[in-house]
Amino acid sequence: MPFPDAKILDQRDPLAHLRDRFALPDGLIYLDGNSLGALPKSVVERMQTVVGTEWGHDLITSWNKHDWIDLPRRVAAKIAPLIGAEPGSVIVADSTSVNIFKLLAVALAERSERKVILTEQGNFPTDVYVAGGIARLMGRGHEVRLATADALAEATTEEVAVVMLTEVNYRTGARLDMPALTRRAHEAGALIIWDLCHSAGAVPVDLAAAGADFAVGCGYKFLNGGPGAPAFAYVAPQHQGGLRQPLQGWLGHEAPFEFAPDYRPAEGVDALRAGTPPILSMSALDAALDAYDGVDMHAVKAKADALFDLFVREVEAQPPSLEILTPREAERRGSQISLRHPEAYAVMQSLIARGVIGDFRQPDIIRLGLTPLYLRYADVQRAAEILGEVMRSGEWDRADYKRRAKVV
Amino acid sequence: MPFPDAKILDQRDPLAHLRDRFALPDGLIYLDGNSLGALPKSVVERMQTVVGTEWGHDLITSWNKHDWIDLPRRVAAKIAPLIGAEPGSVIVADSTSVNIFKLLAVALAERSERKVILTEQGNFPTDVYVAGGIARLMGRGHEVRLATADALAEATTEEVAVVMLTEVNYRTGARLDMPALTRRAHEAGALIIWDLCHSAGAVPVDLAAAGADFAVGCGYKFLNGGPGAPAFAYVAPQHQGGLRQPLQGWLGHEAPFEFAPDYRPAEGVDALRAGTPPILSMSALDAALDAYDGVDMHAVKAKADALFDLFVREVEAQPPSLEILTPREAERRGSQISLRHPEAYAVMQSLIARGVIGDFRQPDIIRLGLTPLYLRYADVQRAAEILGEVMRSGEWDRADYKRRAKVV
Numbered sequence: 001m002p003f004p005d006a007k008i009l010d011q012r013d014p015l016a017h018l019r020d021r022f023a024l025p026d027g028l029i030y031l032d033g034n035s036l037g038a039l040p041k042s043v044v045e046r047m048q049t050v051v052g053t054e055w056g057h058d059l060i061t062s063w064n065k066h067d068w069i070d071l072p073r074r075v076a077a078k079i080a081p082l083i084g085a086e087p088g089s090v091i092v093a094d095s096t097s098v099n100i101f102k103l104l105a106v107a108l109a110e111r112s113e114r115k116v117i118l119t120e121q122g123n124f125p126t127d128v129y130v131a132g133g134i135a136r137l138m139g140r141g142h143e144v145r146l147a148t149a150d151a152l153a154e155a156t157t158e159e160v161a162v163v164m165l166t167e168v169n170y171r172t173g174a175r176l177d178m179p180a181l182t183r184r185a186h187e188a189g190a191l192i193i194w195d196l197c198h199s200a201g202a203v204p205v206d207l208a209a210a211g212a213d214f215a216v217g218c219g220y221k222f223l224n225g226g227p228g229a230p231a232f233a234y235v236a237p238q239h240q241g242g243l244r245q246p247l248q249g250w251l252g253h254e255a256p257f258e259f260a261p262d263y264r265p266a267e268g269v270d271a272l273r274a275g276t277p278p279i280l281s282m283s284a285l286d287a288a289l290d291a292y293d294g295v296d297m298h299a300v301k302a303k304a305d306a307l308f309d310l311f312v313r314e315v316e317a318q319p320p321s322l323e324i325l326t327p328r329e330a331e332r333r334g335s336q337i338s339l340r341h342p343e344a345y346a347v348m349q350s351l352i353a354r355g356v357i358g359d360f361r362q363p364d365i366i367r368l369g370l371t372p373l374y375l376r377y378a379d380v381q382r383a384a385e386i387l388g389e390v391m392r393s394g395e396w397d398r399a400d401y402k403r404r405a406k407v408v
Numbered sequence: 409m410p411f412p413d414a415k416i417l418d419q420r421d422p423l424a425h426l427r428d429r430f431a432l433p434d435g436l437i438y439l440d441g442n443s444l445g446a447l448p449k450s451v452v453e454r455m456q457t458v459v460g461t462e463w464g465h466d467l468i469t470s471w472n473k474h475d476w477i478d479l480p481r482r483v484a485a486k487i488a489p490l491i492g493a494e495p496g497s498v499i500v501a502d503s504t505s506v507n508i509f510k511l512l513a514v515a516l517a518e519r520s521e522r523k524v525i526l527t528e529q530g531n532f533p534t535d536v537y538v539a540g541g542i543a544r545l546m547g548r549g550h551e552v553r554l555a556t557a558d559a560l561a562e563a564t565t566e567e568v569a570v571v572m573l574t575e576v577n578y579r580t581g582a583r584l585d586m587p588a589l590t591r592r593a594h595e596a597g598a599l600i601i602w603d604l605c606h607s608a609g610a611v612p613v614d615l616a617a618a619g620a621d622f623a624v625g626c627g628y629k630f631l632n633g634g635p636g637a638p639a640f641a642y643v644a645p646q647h648q649g650g651l652r653q654p655l656q657g658w659l660g661h662e663a664p665f666e667f668a669p670d671y672r673p674a675e676g677v678d679a680l681r682a683g684t685p686p687i688l689s690m691s692a693l694d695a696a697l698d699a700y701d702g703v704d705m706h707a708v709k710a711k712a713d714a715l716f717d718l719f720v721r722e723v724e725a726q727p728p729s730l731e732i733l734t735p736r737e738a739e740r741r742g743s744q745i746s747l748r749h750p751e752a753y754a755v756m757q758s759l760i761a762r763g764v765i766g767d768f769r770q771p772d773i774i775r776l777g778l779t780p781l782y783l784r785y786a787d788v789q790r791a792a793e794i795l796g797e798v799m800r801s802g803e804w805d806r807a808d809y810k811r812r813a814k815v816v
Contacts, residue, residue, distance in 0.1 A: 023460075023464045025464070025465045025467070028467075030467060032467065032468040035468050036463075036467055036468045038464075038467065039459065039460075039463050039464035043459065044459060044460065044464075047455055047456075047459050047688070048455075048456075051447065051451065051452060051455050051634070051692070052431075052447075052452065054635075055444075055447050055634055055635055056431045056433070056446075056447035056452075057433045059433070059436075059438060059440065059444060059446065059765060060440040060443050060444045060765060060767065061760075061765070062635070063635075063814075063815035064813045064814055064815050067814075068635060068815075069814050069815050070814075094502065094503070094506065094683070095502070095657065095682060095683025095684055095685075096683050096684075097655065097657030097658065097682045097683030098502065098506060098655060098657070098682055098683055101654070101655055105545060121669075124658075124667075125658050125661070125664075125667050125668065125669065125671075126657045126658035126683060128669065128671075129656045129657060129658060129660075129661065129671040130655065130656060130657060132656065132671055133653075133654040133655060133656035133671070134654060136654060137513055137542075137545065137546060137654035138545060138546065138547065139546065139548065140547065146669075171667075218684075220684070226459070226463055226687070226688050227462075227463055227470070227471075227476060227684075227686075227687035227688065228684040228685045228686040228687040228688075228690070229686065229688075230686060231683070245541075246509070246541040246542060246544060246545035247505065247506060247509055247538065247541060248537045248538060248540065248541035249503065249505030249506070249534045249537065249538060250505065250532075250533050250534035250537060252537075253533065253537065256533075257770070257814075257815060257816045258770060259532075259533050259579075259769065259770045260533065261529075261533065261536065261554075263533075263536075263537040263540055263541070274503060274505045274506055275502070275503025275504055275505030275506055275534065275639070276503055276504075276626075276628070276635075276636040277503075277636045278635075278636040278637065278638060278686040278688075278689035278690075279634070279635035279636040279689070280455070280634050280635065280636075280637075280686075280688050280689045280692055281686035281687070281688045281689040282636070282686075284459070284688055352469075357467060357468060357469070359468065361667065362665070362666060362667045405472045406471075406472055406475075406477050406478075406665075407471035407472050407476075407477050407665060408665045
């Protein structure tokens with residue numbers, strides 16, 4: 001066998017020790033960390049402290065005593081190195097959707113003479129919906145224009161105010177060329193917002209090197225911050241002067257506790273803060289990020305690629321009933337593998353019944369996340385074997401596996 | 409003594425048993441539940457379950473298995489009866505600031521021919537800031553107009569698109585006349601948004617009876633949902649048809665898991681949902697609301713009034729160094745008592761040093777929250793006595809008590 005055994009790969013894995021940072025249920029192979037990251041052990045203790053001690057015992061004094069007021073910046077400072085952001089360029093606040101709205105408003109104000117928001121056809125819906133929402137609210141003829149990944153560079157014309165792209169596609173796992181598309185946007189005089197929901201903590205991202213203007217991303221996927229964890233937003237240093245956005249809540253004020261009648265935006269990315277943040281959820285994200293302590297994102301990507309190759313090898317040893325949608329070239333993908341099958345939903349349900357958790361994406365995609373911090377090679381090999389068994393046996397072909405749940 | 413003893417009042421208190429629903433630190437008199445509610449005991453267990461079992465063990469399947477997807481509606485259904493909202497008229501989402509933005513957008517679209525947002529001078533800053541933010545973004549000449557409480561009715565002219573008022577003032581505790589001001593807004597052809605941050609769980613609110621159009625409110629004050637708990641939003645039934653707002657994130661879509669390219673708003677208040685909500689923080693709020701199980705808001709207000717009277721009696725027995733700012737007429741106030749003193753900050757610090765927790769508000773206000781679910785008459789009497797001791801001794805006159813913390 002030219003490929004080393006999963007067991008040997010696990011023995012040699014320089015990231016193997018990281019699995020112990022997570023509380024994983026026995027007997028489950030969890031390939032959905034791209035949708036909801038697993039629970040880091042550090043979170044369990046932290047939540048007891050934040051609930052029992054900080055809230056319960058220290059009550060309102062915790063805003064000072066435990067510095068809740070600066071928690072959004074402290075958490076952001078842990079995310080910044082994972083995405084190549086300059087110090088002080090990231091803030092944690094609200095959801096990805098809400099942060100996209102803020103940054104679109106900033107970008108459209110900076111390019112007020114242009115009317116087009118360009119994005120990828122097949123981008124995650126929330127990005128496209130929010131762009132439509134702000135265009136409609138502004139009522140000044142803004143248009144959301146869609147282009148396929150291949151046509152993006154060409155579609156980046158001088159009509160475009162802002163290009164808004166998700167680096168790694170949620171369905172296929174395909175990764176866009178951030179430096180090239182950023183360069184192209186700037187050549188056309190446009191600004192660019194990168195959505196890093198499927199990149200942050202998954203692949204090495206270097207926003208500063210790419211010259212990105214803005215970015216957003218999610219705390220609950222590869223960053224393991226817990227269900228609905230707060231999101232982050234990035235603003236490049238050259239856009240931080242006089243930064244102002246329309247969701248101007250009190251905590252984005254220069255001096256919130258002056259309770260001044262006039263809004264004066266805080267300096268830099270703090271101007272992206274709006275209302276009071278959910279401290280419990282944000283504390284979970286804070287503790288979760290410690291799972292990345294001392295972790296090199298290039299090593300994470302290298303392991304993700306090896307897991308991908310292992311899975312592909314197993315799938316290709318099976319009868320060819322599944323099409324691999326995710327690009328084979330390592331640089332062109334994130335940290336997942338997506339497979340196409342006409343009954344993808346039912347296949348996914350039968351995998352779940354066998355203890356392999358992934359998810360389904362419309363219309364025909366089996367989506368499996370590869371999360372090197374807590375997956376072993378043996379897990380991924382076993383998952384691929386189970387997938388083979390499911391396909392060979394046809395056990396997915398059951399009415400109850402085809403009945404859709406509320407959340408798919 | 410004409411006034412019954414605090415001890416007797418506690419013995420007769422029909423709400424006395426509710427205190428046992430909270431985990432309160434020993435030896436502290438907590439008069440800041442209007443800023444951050446105390447920890448309900450039910451939250452402690454729930455957080456262990458949501459972190460350990462729902463997230464840690466059941467992982468992504470919890471969206472269905474524990475119905476995370478409908479959590480915002482379930483929590484809203486617990487809030488609705490506290491504010492007199494029709495079933496299905498409330499949703500829990502985002503922060504108060506963000507919800508104000510959504511509802512202002514809805515109201516301004518419904519009154520697109522008018523340009524004035526009228527609010528109270530001295531309203532909580534976030535409301536005014538957000539109104540300014542949306543006016544600026546829309547760029548169609550909208551104006552935020554301020555009027556004093558007494559002048560609000562007169563200022564509600566036919567230029568006004570939307571009146572946006574906080575029922576209970578955060579500084580003084582003064583309560584506006586919701587039915588009268590709502591009627592006045594409608595007479596002028598305007599819509600009205602009520603901010604219930606200092607009302608929900610504090611006083612009996614009846615949005616339906618008042619004919620209010622919209623409302624928002626906060627989960628972390630009298631509702632005890634934990635620091636930065638998600639906020640709620642109310643939309644009266646007559647505004648729910650075709651409801652659409654600009655923060656159109658994926659979870660406000662009619663069918664989020666279709667991942668359809670076009671945004672089609674969910675029916676009714678679900679259209680106010682935006683991104684993925686912070687499930688940990690929202691679960692805490694869900695569990696916290698059980699502290700209101702079987703509680704009659706009129707009984708809560710009656711006790712708050714008795715606590716207020718007790719405190720006033722003690723203050724008035726002292727040398728007159730403090731001015732009581734909060735209205736004496738029970739119907740004209742919320743559930744706090746605000747006192748004015750030129751060195752209010754230092755006085756508050758000396759109270760804190762003595763184990764009485766309240767807060768300071770600019771420029772000269774000592775703000776003390778009265779939360780009948782967990783305060784005893786004896787606590788309030790003792791707090792008033794300590795305040796008297798502090799004032800008589802002059803012990804507040806220390807440099808370290810005058811040094812402002814980040815959060816005041």
